[in-house]
Structure formats: structure tokens, C-alpha cells
Amino acid sequence: MLKRGSSYSFINHSLKKNIILLLTVLLVFSCPGKKKSKEITLTYMNAESSTEQLKIMNIIASRFERLNPGIKITLVTGVKIEKILSTIASGRGVDVFMGWDQINEYYDRDAITVLNPYVEKHGFNREEYYPISLDLLTYKGNLLALPLQLKTQCLAYNKTLLQSAGFALPPKSWHYDDFFAYISKIYQTEQIKPNRMNRNLTITQVDFFIQQFFPEIFNTEKGNLHPDAFKHLVKMFDKQYKIIKKLPAPEEVAEFSAAGSASGMFSVFKMSKSYLQNAPAWGLIELGTIKNFDWDVVEYPHWGNGYMLIDDAYLAVTSISKHKDEAYKFIKFYISQTGADLFAHSKNGFSPRIASTKKYFTAPPVNISTYTDIMNKYKLLRTAVQIKNYSLFRQNLGHSGIYVSFRKGEVPSSAYAKKYIEYADKFFLPWEK
Incomplete structure (x- = not known):
């Protein structure tokens, strides 16, 4: 039997333990923890x-x-x-x-x-x-x-359509002169068809613009034109116009697109109404959905100076x-x-x-x-030209309406080249910072 003093001592000791335990718990929960980092x-x-x-x-x-x-x-x-x-x-x-x-x-x-x-x-x-x-x-x-x-540039071709019409497949590599001769044959054959909507297009468009920045035309480092730029531009524009005459007008392309079920820049080709198609590397994600005909790619036409585009x-x-x-x-x-x-x-x-x-x-x-082989085969001309005021140049030349007039045959190559040089002299500066 415990003595009274011993009992009191035991209770007092137990109480102290409980108080210490309680204080410890309170301390743990009351202490600010590490703040959660903000997302x-x-x-x-x-x-x-x-x-x-x-x-x-x-x-x-x-x-x-x-x-x-x-x-x-x-x-x-x-x-x-x-x-x-x-x-x-x-x-x-x-x-x-x-x-x-x-x-x-x-x-x-x-x-x-x-x-x-x-x-x-x-x-x-x-x-x-x-x-x-x-x-x-x-x-x-x-x-x-x-x-x-x-992104390098190729041309896609509708193998099924070309073979059914009796045309040879395009070569793996070709000059713009070869390209012109090739689409001329297709164009002449299609023009014979009396109903325009029954015709197939050669190609919906050809992008010429950036190729005017070849070294023989423009020095991107100095930000100025080559002394013989006018002569080279006229020669290039003459060839461009010959090709443009074998292409459908933008209004005709839009009409074909509206008549079909597809949309976007690849729509006419996907409907099997165009023999050829611009096919930048990023376009393969769209062209890959084609299931109703055989197609493949070849190099984009070149100008014979050893350059091809890269973006x-x-x-x-x-x-x-x-x-x-x-x-x-x-x-x-x-x-x-x-x-x-x-x-x-x-x-x-x-x-x-x-x-x-x-x-x-x-x-x-x-x-x-072909897309990756181009990088080893050619000198590469970047499409994003590193010149100051390049966007202003493009906007002003485009808004001048000179290209539309040139495409329609309303102005000669010399007038187009003159306007190009006028805006290049006005806007271009070497890129320095």
C-alpha cells in the first residue's frame, strides 16, 4: 500500500508527463511549417x-x-x-x-x-x-x-494522275527551265478540255519571292544591292512570267477549292485536281493524310547557281x-x-x-x-533574310500592287525590277545591333 505522499508524488509526476506531451503536440502543430512553393x-x-x-x-x-x-x-x-x-x-x-x-x-x-x-x-x-x-x-x-x-522545299507530284494522263514523272532534280518545259506540256493538254472545271491544274502556285535575294542580286551583310542587280532581276522575272502564264490564277484555285470538300493550301492537290504541289517539309503532316492516290516528292526547281532554300x-x-x-x-x-x-x-x-x-x-x-539531302547538296539560302526593315520592304512592295500587275502581264519585267530596286534602296539596311 502506497503512502499518501508517494501517491501524490506519482500523480504529480504523471501530470507533468501529460502536460509536457500536450505542450509538445501543441508546439509541433503551432510551428509554421515550410511554406508550399508557389506554382x-x-x-x-x-x-x-x-x-x-x-x-x-x-x-x-x-x-x-x-x-x-x-x-x-x-x-x-x-x-x-x-x-x-x-x-x-x-x-x-x-x-x-x-x-x-x-x-x-x-x-x-x-x-x-x-x-x-x-x-x-x-x-x-x-x-x-x-x-x-x-x-x-x-x-x-x-x-x-x-x-x-x-524546312527545306520540295514539290509533291500526283503519281496516279500523271501516269493515267500519260505524262512522265518529274525528275528528282531540275532547273526552272526544265520545270517550265514540263508544266507547259501538262498545261497544253488540259487546255484542250472544253469544260474548265473538268481540267486539272498544273500546280496551284510557285513561290518565287525570296529567291530574289541571291548573292548576285543582294548583299545581306552590307545591306545593299549588287551593282548588276537590275540585269539579274529582269532575267529572273522574264523566266518567272513564262512560268506564271502556265499557272492558274488565284481566283481559279479558289474556285476549285470551293467546289471540293477539302480546304487549305493543299486542298486542290488532295482532291486530285492538281498534278504538282508546293511541299515544304512542314506540309508532310497534311499530305500524309492522302489515301486515294499515290504521290511522292522531288526537289524544288533551282536557278542553276547552286542555291536552295531553307527555313x-x-x-x-x-x-x-x-x-x-x-x-x-x-x-x-x-x-x-x-x-x-x-x-x-x-x-x-x-x-x-x-x-x-x-x-x-x-x-x-x-x-x-530528298528534304535532308538538299542540305548536303546545295548552298542554303535562308528565307528569313537577315536585313533590317525586310518586313517593311515586303509590305510596301506587296501593297504597291506591282506583283499583281506583273502576274497579269500588265507591266514588263523591267518595271517590276525597277520597283523592287526602288523599295530595296529605300528600306534595306545591314542588320547590326
């Missing part, structure tokens, strides 16, 4: 909007979010480039955007972030990518964006982004193996990442390697 949201703007393109974007963004739990990607798609520029000018609303033209103009406007410090901090293996893809985005050692797509699309971090490190990590992930493999497999252009293109940018079409 970062990156807004990514992209002009693309097709079902397949959106699918690629969503897959890449979702995978990045899983690997980076504190970062959320908001996709804004189908936007025009003017919207991207106005958003940047507003000071907020976009961290990353996909561009395909005039990287130098964004740089001049201080709209983008030079990536060199982020490459040094977070890494980037240049050896994995085609050198031209990085050259196109580098100015005086400054990497202005990361390469997303490369690129890129991912840039905006200068207004408040999360530049995270934005850089996102675009680096986007063009790495995960994203590059998806791009190469879907044929939404071919990936600048060499291993992805070699593995996934494969037939069909049978001659798909």
Missing part, C-alpha cells in the same frame, strides 16, 4: 492549330509538367504573329513563343532573351543538332532561340518573362529527344535534332530523304 505558370504561344500539331504540343507540355511539378504550361494556339508581338509589347502574357520568321527583328525590338547565360547555366548539347539550325539563330555569337523545325521554326523566351530560367528549361525540353522524336515521327517539318530525324523522318513518301 509557376508559363504561357506558350504558338500559331499552329491543326489537330496533329495540338496533339504534339499537349503531349510535350504534359510530360514537362510531370517532370517539373512546380511548373504549369498554358498553351495559347492558333494566334497570329501580330498577337504575339502586341502581347510582348503589353509587358505581360507570354513567356515562350514559336516563331518562323525574322528572328533579327525580335532581337532589334528587345522582344526576346539572349540564351547564352541560360545555356551556360542549364546546358545544351549543340552536337546533337544540325549546324545550320543553330547558325540560323545565332548573331555575333548570341544564341537568340532554340531550333524547333527545319526554320524556333522557340524563343520573351524579354518580358518573369521566369526565364523555367522558360529556358521548357524550350530545351521541348526540342530534346521527347519533342524532337514526336516532330520527326509526325513529319511536322523535320527535327533539327539529328538522331530524331534519322530515326523517325522516314517513308512515306518514298523519296522523303
Whole structure:
């Protein structure tokens, strides 16, 4: 039997233990824990909007979010480039955007972030990518964006339609003179058909514009015209006009498109109403849906001076982004193996990442390697010309109406060349910053 003092001592000791335990619990729950880090949201703007393109974007963004739990990607798609520029000018609303033209103009406007410090901090293996893809985005050692797509130009041909009409298939490589002779035969045969809507078109359009920036016409480094530019332009425009006369007018192309079930620049070809079709590498994602006839690609016609066109699309971090490190990590992930493999497999252009293109940018079409072979076979002329005020030049020359008049045969090649030189002298300057 415990003595009274002992009982009191035991109770007092137990009470102390309970009080200490209670205080410990209260202390644990009352102490402020480590605050949950705030989630970062990156807004990514992209002009693309097709079902397949959106699918690629969503897959890449979702995978990045899983690997980076504190970062959320908001996709804004189908936007025009003017919207991207106005958003940047507003000071907020976009961290990353996909561009395909005039990287130098964004740089001049201080709209983008030079990536060199982020490459040094977070890494980037240049050896994995085609050198031209990085050259196109580098100015005086400054990497202005990361390469997303490369796009060389080919012509698609409707093999089924050509063979059924008794025409030879086009050669794998050809000069514009060969191209003119080829479409002339098709044009003459189709013109015999009395009902215009029963005729098939040679090709819906031929893009000549950028090829006027050959070195014998313009020096992009000095920002001025070659002394013999007028002579070369007239010679080139004379050939262009001969070809244009064998092409349908834009109104006729629109009429054919309206009569069919397809839409967009590939619609007439997909309806099997055109023998040939402009087929930039990014167009393969659309041409790949063709199931009702056989088709393939050949090189785009060349001018005989050793040059062919190349274009690129890129991912840039905006200068207004408040999360530049995270934005850089996102675009680096986007063009790495995960994203590059998806791009190469879907044929939404071919990936600048060499291993992805070699593995996934494969037939069909049978001659798909033509797109990448061009990079080794020719000197490459970039479509996004690095000259100051290039966009102003194009707008003013286009708004002058001179090309429409030239296409209709209302003005001679010499007048078109004169107007070209007038606007080039007025607007062009060497790109320096």
C-alpha cells in the first residue's frame, strides 16, 4: 500500500508527463511549417492549330509538367504573329513563343532573351543538332532561340494522275527551265478540255519571292544591292512570267477549292485536281493524310547557281518573362529527344535534332530523304533574310500592287525590277545591333 505522499508524488509526476506531451503536440502543430512553393505558370504561344500539331504540343507540355511539378504550361494556339508581338509589347502574357520568321527583328525590338547565360547555366548539347539550325539563330555569337523545325522545299507530284494522263514523272532534280518545259506540256493538254472545271491544274502556285535575294542580286551583310542587280532581276522575272502564264490564277484555285470538300493550301492537290504541289517539309503532316492516290516528292526547281532554300521554326523566351530560367528549361525540353522524336515521327517539318530525324523522318513518301539531302547538296539560302526593315520592304512592295500587275502581264519585267530596286534602296539596311 502506497503512502499518501508517494501517491501524490506519482500523480504529480504523471501530470507533468501529460502536460509536457500536450505542450509538445501543441508546439509541433503551432510551428509554421515550410511554406508550399508557389506554382509557376508559363504561357506558350504558338500559331499552329491543326489537330496533329495540338496533339504534339499537349503531349510535350504534359510530360514537362510531370517532370517539373512546380511548373504549369498554358498553351495559347492558333494566334497570329501580330498577337504575339502586341502581347510582348503589353509587358505581360507570354513567356515562350514559336516563331518562323525574322528572328533579327525580335532581337532589334528587345522582344526576346539572349540564351547564352541560360545555356551556360542549364546546358545544351549543340552536337546533337544540325549546324545550320543553330547558325540560323545565332548573331555575333548570341544564341537568340532554340531550333524547333527545319524546312527545306520540295514539290509533291500526283503519281496516279500523271501516269493515267500519260505524262512522265518529274525528275528528282531540275532547273526552272526544265520545270517550265514540263508544266507547259501538262498545261497544253488540259487546255484542250472544253469544260474548265473538268481540267486539272498544273500546280496551284510557285513561290518565287525570296529567291530574289541571291548573292548576285543582294548583299545581306552590307545591306545593299549588287551593282548588276537590275540585269539579274529582269532575267529572273522574264523566266518567272513564262512560268506564271502556265499557272492558274488565284481566283481559279479558289474556285476549285470551293467546289471540293477539302480546304487549305493543299486542298486542290488532295482532291486530285492538281498534278504538282508546293511541299515544304512542314506540309508532310497534311499530305500524309492522302489515301486515294499515290504521290511522292522531288526537289524544288533551282536557278542553276547552286542555291536552295531553307527555313526554320524556333522557340524563343520573351524579354518580358518573369521566369526565364523555367522558360529556358521548357524550350530545351521541348526540342530534346521527347519533342524532337514526336516532330520527326509526325513529319511536322523535320527535327533539327539529328538522331530524331534519322530515326523517325522516314517513308512515306518514298523519296522523303530528298528534304535532308538538299542540305548536303546545295548552298542554303535562308528565307528569313537577315536585313533590317525586310518586313517593311515586303509590305510596301506587296501593297504597291506591282506583283499583281506583273502576274497579269500588265507591266514588263523591267518595271517590276525597277520597283523592287526602288523599295530595296529605300528600306534595306545591314542588320547590326
